[in-house]
């Protein structure tokens with residue numbers, strides 16, 4: 002189970018369906034359509050207009066924030082910044098665990114970039130990286146990422162090297 006990022010916009014003025022469609026196309030084109038849940042059969046574009054006039058962005062990123070340094074912050078920030086610069090209104094960012102949203106301001110973006118620059122994915126990726134298995138190329142502890150048939154699979158987040166050890170390591 003993972004926590005997903007949520008994106009919303011409350012536009013200052015109501016947007017027409019045609020305007021939302023245009024924004025959806027441009028956002029998917031700019032960031033990459035693979036990053037959005039788009040369903041042609043059910044008429045779901047990158048951006049969906051809600052009954053109250055607010056917009057929901059159907060992006061499929063894991064959340065990134067203090068305490069959950071998992072999702073791709075540079076891409077998340079790219080979506081947030083794109084929304085801020087293309088839609089006159091309030092952009093909000095949240096997660097699908099707490100459903101708490103925060104207003105995206107210059108100060109928020111600045112704080113998050115500083116946090117990301119300092120922490121990156123280290124705390125999340127290094128869960129269980131005790132130093133028992135080291136990457137001899139990067140000289141860093143490897144992270145246990147899977148268990149099967151009595152073996153533990155380890156990954157180095159610096160170079161992608163994987164290796165297996167006998168035994169199931171409890172973390």
Ligand SMILES: [Zn+2]
Nearest residue numbers: 136139157160
């Ligand atoms: Zn490595």
